[in-house]
Amino acid sequence: MPASPSPLADPPALVAALRAAGCVFAEDEARLILATARNADEAAGMTARRVRGLPLEHVLGWAEFHGLRITVEPGVFVPRRRTEFLVDQALAQAPRAHVVVDLCCGSGALGAALAVGLDGAEVHAADIDPAAVRCARRNLAPHAGRAHTGDLYAALPGRLRGRVDILTANVPYVPTAEVALLPSEARDHEPATALDGGPDGLDVLRRVAAGAAGWLAPGGCLLSETSARQASAAKEVFARAGLTARVAVSDDRDAHVVIGVR
Structure with missing residues (x-):
């Protein structure tokens, strides 16, 4: 029997997890995660990494800068x-x-x-x-x-x-x-x-x-x-x-x- 999807794949649960971790803009971050993830399990994994304290841009793999989507890998400075x-x-x-x-x-x-x-x-x-x-x-x-x-x-x-x-x-x-x-x-x-x-x-x-x-x-x-x-x-x-x-x-x-x- 296939494993059940993580509850963090559910948008309200995702927002709640981010808010509990101290993310001030939890709704916005959840929206970006859901728009970037290819499936529910990936969204859950991204949320878990964000909850552990990784910068949102490292979680997403990109940062918005001057109208561009800039690729940002883990360990690389995030453009402000x-x-x-x-x-x-x-x-x-x-x-x-x-x-x-x-x-x-x-x-x-x-x-x-x-x-x-x-x-x-x-x-x-x-x-x-x-x-x-x-x-x-x-x-x-x-x-x-x-x-x-x-x-x-x-x-x-x-x-x-x-x-x-x-x-x-x-x-x-x-x-x-x-x-x-x-x-x-x-x-x-x-x-x-x-x-x-x-x-x-x-x-x-x-x-x-x-x-x-x-x-x-x-x-x-x-x-x-x-x-x-x-x-x-x-x-x-x-x-x-x-x-x-x-x-x-x-x-x-x-x-x-x-x-x-x-």
Whole structure:
């Protein structure tokens, strides 16, 4: 006799299980799980993983970002919706960009969104984490983008030097001492290399800014997300690297983006 389906395959029971686990938006999460799962048993398994604390995006296998469905594998940094503001700022700063590089790319969400916004642009992404690069390759493939494994600029083809119109770097910017204070979904399920920015949260940003001028085309721009508390110091980092720097702020998205122009 076949086994009975899990009670979590029942939508009201699924919502109840998510709510009992502390999911604030249980109804919305249940709707996404049911829309993604191929059958009732898969929905039950996805719900069980979410109840155990896995990020919803890792459970679903995708995240919504700038109108795209971005593939996200377990252990890969989940793109935040506030980072859509960085994409908007990049498109506004360089609407006719031909060459785009996304450093610290994670899933490649920024590169994919910019590829859509800049139809025909040459897009490259790079990350030190092989799992992230695998995701980025999948997300950039529909846009003929390329993803490279390596540490910042060392991962990039040398022919891009002096040609990059948009350089995005969604670097880790959480101070080391504060990583333990992050929500468990990030702290326990995303790589530390995507979160820990060193003692003041700006270590990786300094390295990116220091090398940017050699890769940017004349008039090219570097954009990086930061926190409200770090924005002034991050702007100074860009300025010391020889870039004309400013900070763009979105109160609605609680987003701060430092923009530096060569």
